[in-house]
Amino acid sequence: MFDEVMGLLVNRATIRGTAGSGGRTGRGRAVRPLVLALTTALALLLGGVGATGAGAASVCAxxxxxxxxxxxxxxxxxxxxxYACALAVAAKPGARRRMSVQIQPRGGRPVIDSGFFTRQAGPVTVHALNRCVRVSGTISGRTGSTGWILC
Structure with missing residues (x-):
């Protein structure tokens, strides 16, 4: 979505800068670099926010x-x-520790995310239209699991 908005801004600025006289006016030439500089600055700003917030905002739909x-x-x-989606979230985020989350649709293979994480394992997603799923998660050796749910 971000790329679409930025493309729209650049396209509108280019159209406005060249409209009327085919881009041969001094105003059009002066506006275009300004708009490109502003959109680049906005992209860097939003890109930086998105990059830092991506790990924190990686939740399921x-x-x-x-x-x-x-x-x-x-x-x-x-x-x-x-679809069904699952994640295991640590009660006290901090140091890296072993975490895993697994989701399995009935009649299908489990999807697993496992490793050393600080905050959460997952999200893992499976296609679960008219299917039950079984979910389990482990954080620092302690496990929580469900039976077949969402039936």
Whole structure:
């Protein structure tokens, strides 16, 4: 979406700068570099915000369907019409520690995200239109799991 907005801004500025006299006026030549500089600055600003916020905002789409709390964190399950998504979130973010999250649709293979994370494992998403799913998450050796849910 960001790229579409930036492209629209640049296109509008180019059209406005060249409209009327085919771009041969001094005003059009002066406006175009200014607009390009402003859109570049805006892109860098928003790109920086998006880059830092991407890790923090990597949550699942859909509505919250189930939250399961266990000793070192919680397991969150989200559902859209045709997809289910899960993530394991640490109760106390901080040092890197082993985390994993797994979601499996009934009759399908599990999708797993495992590694050393500071805040969360996941999100992992599966196609679950008219299917139950089973979810489990582990943080620092403590596990939380559901049976078949979202049936």
């Amino acid at each position: 859909g509505r919250p369907a189930k939250t399961l709390t266990f000793g070192t964190g919680e397991l969150r399950v989200y559902k859209t019409r045709s």
